[in-house]
Amino acid sequence: MYYYSTRSKAQGLSFAQAALTGLAPDGGLFVPEIIPPYRASVRTSLGTMDFHDIAFETIKPYVYGEIPDTVLADLIHEAYPFSAPLVQVEAQLVLELFHGPTAAFKDFGARFMARAFAYLRRGEEQSLHILVATSGDTGGAVAAGFHGVEGMRVTVLYPKGRVSPLQEQQIAGLGGNIQALAVEGTFDDCQRLVKIAFSDQTLQKQQALSSANSINIARLIPQSIYYAAAAGKAFAGKSDTPQGASPWDALKAAPPGTVSLKPGEPITFCVPSGNFGNLTAGLYAMKMGAPIRGFIAATNSNKTVPDYLASGLYQPRPSQATISNAMDVGAPSNFERMSAQWSWEALRQLLQGVYVSDEATRRIIEEVHHSQGYFLDPHTAVAWQGLNQIRRAASLSGPVGILATAHPAKFAEIVEPLVGPVPVPESLKHVMEGKTLARIIPADISALLEVLC
Ligand SMILES: *Cc1c(COP(=O)(O)O)cnc(C)c1O
Numbered sequence: 001m002y003y004y005s006t007r008s009k010a011q012g013l014s015f016a017q018a019a020l021t022g023l024a025p026d027g028g029l030f031v032p033e034i035i036p037p038y039r040a041s042v043r044t045s046l047g048t049m050d051f052h053d054i055a056f057e058t059i060k061p062y063v064y065g066e067i068p069d070t071v072l073a074d075l076i077h078e079a080y081p082f083s084a085p086l087v088q089v090e091a092q093l094v095l096e097l098f099h100g101p102t103a104a105f106k107d108f109g110a111r112f113m114a115r116a117f118a119y120l121r122r123g124e125e126q127s128l129h130i131l132v133a134t135s136g137d138t139g140g141a142v143a144a145g146f147h148g149v150e151g152m153r154v155t156v157l158y159p160k161g162r163v164s165p166l167q168e169q170q171i172a173g174l175g176g177n178i179q180a181l182a183v184e185g186t187f188d189d190c191q192r193l194v195k196i197a198f199s200d201q202t203l204q205k206q207q208a209l210s211s212a213n214s215i216n217i218a219r220l221i222p223q224s225i226y227y228a229a230a231a232g233k234a235f236a237g238k239s240d241t242p243q244g245a246s247p248w249d250a251l252k253a254a255p256p257g258t259v260s261l262k263p264g265e266p267i268t269f270c271v272p273s274g275n276f277g278n279l280t281a282g283l284y285a286m287k288m289g290a291p292i293r294g295f296i297a298a299t300n301s302n303k304t305v306p307d308y309l310a311s312g313l314y315q316p317r318p319s320q321a322t323i324s325n326a327m328d329v330g331a332p333s334n335f336e337r338m339s340a341q342w343s344w345e346a347l348r349q350l351l352q353g354v355y356v357s358d359e360a361t362r363r364i365i366e367e368v369h370h371s372q373g374y375f376l377d378p379h380t381a382v383a384w385q386g387l388n389q390i391r392r393a394a395s396l397s398g399p400v401g402i403l404a405t406a407h408p409a410k411f412a413e414i415v416e417p418l419v420g421p422v423p424v425p426e427s428l429k430h431v432m433e434g435k436t437l438a439r440i441i442p443a444d445i446s447a448l449l450e451v452l453c
Contacts, residue, residue: 001014001015001032001033001034001036001061001062001063001064002014002032002033003015003017003018003030003031003032003033003217004030004031004033005024005025005026005028005029005030005031006024006028006029006030006031006336006337006340007024007026007027007028008024008026008028012033013030014066015062015063015066015067015217015218016066016120018030018217018218019113019116019117019120019210019216019217019218020117020120020121020128020208020210021210022198022209022210022211022212022213022215022216023195023198023211023215027195027199028336028340029215029217029333029334029336029337029340030217031217031337031340031341032062032217035284035287035288035341036061036062036288037287037288037289038057038058038228038288038289038290039057042054042057043289043290045232046228046229046231046232046233046235046236046290046291047232047233047235047236047238048232048236049229049232051080051083051084051225051229052073052076052077052080054225054228054229054232055076055080055222055225056069056072056073056076058221058222058224058225058228058285058288059072059076059112059221059222059225060072062217062221063116066120067116067119067120071119075112075115075116075119076112078115079111079112079114079115079222080100080108080111080112082099082100082107083099083226083229084096084097084099084108084225084226084229084230085099085240085241085242085243085246086229086230086233086234086238086239086240086401087239087240087241087242087243087246088239088259089368089372089374090259090371090372091259092384092400092402093234093239093261093267093399093400093401093402094374094380094401094402094404095226095230095269095401095402095403095404096243096245096246096404097226097403097404097405098245098377098404098405098406098407098410098425099243099245099425100141100427101144101427102137102140102141102144102170102427103245103406103407103409103410103425103427103428104137104140104141104326104405104406104407104410105137105223105226105278105403105405105406106137106138106140106141106142106214106219107141107144107145108222108223108225108226109141109214109218109219109220109222109223109277109281110138110141110142110144110145110146110212110219111141111145112218112219112221112222113142113145113212113216113218113219113222114142114145114146114149114152116218117130117146117149117152117210117218118149118150118151118152121151121152124151124208126207126208127151127152127153127208128151128152128153128208128209128210129153129154129155129207129208129209129210129452130142130146130152130153130154130155130209130210130211130212131155131157131194131197131198131209131210131211131212131452132154132155132156132157132194132211132212132213133157133158133187133190133191133193133194133213134156134157134158134163134171134187134190134213135158135159135162135163135187135190135274135275135319135325135326135327135328135329136158136162136163136164136167136325136326137167137326137405137406137410138212138213138214138326139156139158139163139167139170139171139180140167140170140171142154142156142212143156143170143171143174143178143180144170144174146177146178146212147174147176147177147178148176148177149177152177153177153179154177154178154179154212155179155180155181155451155452156171156172156178156179156180156181157181157183157190157193157194157448158171158180158181158182158183158187158190159182159183159185159186159187159189159190160182160183160184160185160440162186162187162321162325162328163325164325164410164411164413164414165413165432166409166410166411166412166428166431166432167410168182168436168438169431169432169434169436170431171438172436172437172438173431173434173435173436173437174434174437175437179439179451180436180437180438180439181438181439181440181441181448181451182438182439182440182441183440183441183442183443184440184441184442184443185442185443186318186319186321186328186443187319187328187329188318188319188329188330188331189443190443191213191331191333193443193444193445193448194211194213196445196448197209197445197448197449197452198211200445200449202449202453203449203452203453206453207452213275213277213333214275214276214277214278214280214333214334215277215333215334215337219277220277220280220281220284220334220337221281221284222281223277223278223281223282224281224282224284224285224288224290225285227269227281227282227285227286227290227292228285228288228290230267230269230401231266231267231269231285231290231291231292232290232291234261234265234266234267234291234399234401235263235264235265235266235267235291236263237260237261237262237263237264238261239261244425244426245407245425245426245427247374247375247407247408247409247422247423248373248374248375248423249369249373249374249375249419249423250423251373252372252373261399262399265293265397265398265399266291266292266293266398267291267292267293267398267399267400267401268292268293268294268295268296268396268398268399268400268401269282269292269295269296269400269401269402269403270295270296270298270383270384270386270387270390270400270401270402270403271295271296271297271298271383271403272298272299272324272327272379272380272382272383272386272403272405273297273298273299273305273327273332274299274302274326274327274328274329274332275329275332275333275334276297276305276332276333276334276335276338277334278403278405279295279297279334279338279351280334280337280338282295283295283338283341283342283350286350293397293398294349294350294351294352295350295351295352296351296352296353296354296383296386296387296390296400297309297351297352297353297354298354298355298356298382298383298385298386298387299327299353299354299355299356299382299386300320300322300323300324300327300328300355300356300357300358300361300382301320301322301355301357301358302317302319302320302322302327302328302329302330302355303353303355304316304317304329304330304331304332304335305332305335305353306353306354306355307353308335308344308353309344309347309348309351309352309353310353312344314335314339316330316331316332316335317330317331318330319331322358322361322378323358323361323362323378323411323414324358324361324378324379324381324382325378326379326405326406327379327382352390354386354387354389354390355386356381356382356385356386356389360385361378361381361382361385362381362414362418363385364376364381364384364385364388365378365381365414365415365418365419366418366419368381368384369418369419370419375408375415375419375422375423376404376408376415377404377405377406377407377408377410377411377415378411378414378415379405379406380402380403380404380405380406380408383402383403383404383405384402387400387402407425407428408422409422409423409424409425409428410428412424439451
């Protein structure tokens with residue numbers, strides 16, 4: 001498989017080159033030459049296949065000839081000791097993506113990427129330096145994914161004071177090969193600094209650099225897995241029973257799982273979106289042949305993409321702070337990837353855009369807890385409320401699955417004042433005990449280069 005920059009088809013790179021470079025030299029994002037369809041035998045058995053087998057079949061064509069099958073299978077087993085249950089919360093399907101170690105969906109991309117990098121770089125002497133800008137969850141997932149991995153060094157930039165205390169601790173509490181920089185600015189500043197650093201010739205010569213943002217193709221591809229698995233299940237008329245970390249209120253009634261799903265119906269996914277890596281991975285899964293009807297792109301007041309879908313005009317803007325801070329992105333970087341592969345007209349066929357205010361987000365957290373005893377984190381709440389808003393305007397046919405992108409305990413400072421104590425999953429219990437080891441820098445490229453060089 002060759003990978004090209006979204007800005008030029010002049011040079012095709014291997015998966016290893018595209019993944020390890022991160023961003024294309026011309027500033028574009030890498031995209032695969034084709035989105036490979038599932039074999040028919042795989043496509044028709046997604047509903048019964050094991051999560052690891054779906055992961056293997058999904059990733060294999062993208063790394064064919066570069067990661068041998070046995071290595072890939074091992075890598076997937078190591079990366080995913082957890083999966084993505086599709087649970088019923090009364091009449092609503094929820095795809096719970098927070099059963100990994102940092103309790104957010106970014107574990108799916110980051111854990112695969114860390115292990116793929118380690119394999120692709122086997123035998124290299126110089127360590128690989130990974131630069132990541134995060135609006136919250138990426139940093140923690142990447143830091144956890146790479147922590148202690150030999151030959152890897154990670155620098156995470158996050159907007160100071162704009163991530164939750166727990167997120168900050170997940171980024172800055174590890175130390176060792178993980179360096180945390182608290183930038184006095186917004187997520188867009190962090191992202192801009194990383195972009196400039198990547199184009200800095202001196203730094204490029206001195207170090208082996210890579211990114212780990214959702215702009216990295218190695219993080220994007222594995223995010224297609226859970227879409228395929230969930231779509232397959234719903235199409236087979238199945239869902240999962242809630243697992244250990246499912247955030248039910250023990251004081252409320254036992255979790256219901258009531259609706260019987262009609263087999264043979266493709267699902268619509270409602271995706272809480274910021275940088276649009278998750279949604280792009282969903283588009284890939286659909287194109288590969290997973291039984292997906294379409295998507296709802298739900299944002300907070302950073303509604304650049306919903307506005308684009310409505311008007312055809314793409315107008316990036318500065319990001320605004322909201323309570324769903326991992327989606328505070330005014331200039332979503334994966335938009336370039338989406339629009340390189342799908343026209344506005346095509347996207348309008350596949351996606352509906354909706355945005356949700358903080359006030360409505362808070363209200364739906366209360367409502368869902370009150371009526372169903374299920375805790376939503378603010379990001380998942382944006383999707384839940386966005387779906388309600390869409391449904392008010394038009395009926396949707398077939399099942400709809402909401403992507404639950406983080407465990408509510410990660411955002412306890414927002415959720416608990418609304419609905420009381422949230423059960424903390426095992427994965428998060430010990431995080432807050434350590435020290436925070438961040439260095440504060442201004443949103444200025446010379447300050448960043450000084451730290452990096
Ligand atoms: C990163 C993140 C999102 C947004 O995902 P994108 O791929 O950037 O659109 C949504 N919810 C949570 C909890 C996140 O961490």
